Amino acid sequence: MVSICFYFQVHQPYRLREYNVFEIGKNHSYTNKKKNLGILKKVAEKCYLPTNELMLDLLNKHEEFKISYSFSGVILEQFEELMPDVLQSFKDLVDTGKVEILDETYYHSLAF
Numbered sequence: 358m359v360s361i362c363f364y365f366q367v368h369q370p371y372r373l374r375e376y377n378v379f380e381i382g383k384n385h386s387y388t389n390k391k392k393n394l395g396i397l398k399k400v401a402e403k404c405y406l407p408t409n410e411l412m413l414d415l416l417n418k419h420e421e422f423k424i425s426y427s428f429s430g431v432i433l434e435q436f437e438e439l440m441p442d443v444l445q446s447f448k449d450l451v452d453t454g455k456v457e458i459l460d461e462t463y464y465h466s467l468a469f
Contacts, residue, residue, distance in 0.1 A: 359421070362457075367405075367447075368429040368465045369397055397435055401443045409446040416453045423455045430463030 374389040415422050426447065436444035450456045 362423040362425060364425040364427070364459070366427045366429075366461065366465075367432050368461070369393075369400060369432050369435060370465070371431055371435075372396065393435065394439055397439055401440050405443050406446060409443075409450060413446075413450055413453070416450065416455050423457070424450065425457040425459050426450075427459040427461040429461050429465040431465070 371388045372392045373387055374392075376384075376387060412424055416424065428447075433444070436447075451458065
């Protein structure tokens with residue numbers, strides 16, 4: 358029997374808010390918190406939660422089925438702060454013993 362291993366990258370960038378020159382040195386809040394929460398909720402409900410439920414079912418049914426995930430640091434921060442249920446769904450997958458966590462850059466950025 359052939360083994361199958363899927364690899365998924367999990368990342369949601371922080372959305373930046375409008376920031377003007379007069380705020381420099383006075384306001385250090387650069388992200389759009391409302392937009393970040395809205396997008397994360399939408400993606401979690403349409404993608405992460407249903408997919409993780411399906412993957413958990415497949416992992417439990419098929420011995421040869423395995424998955425690898427690569428998480429950016431910013432998505433882990435967002436899950437921990439805003440949607441701990443999504444983070445728990447990934448932990449449940451890891452608890453099967455058939456999920457490998459891979460390295461990922463923290464910001465998943467091309468800037469250097």
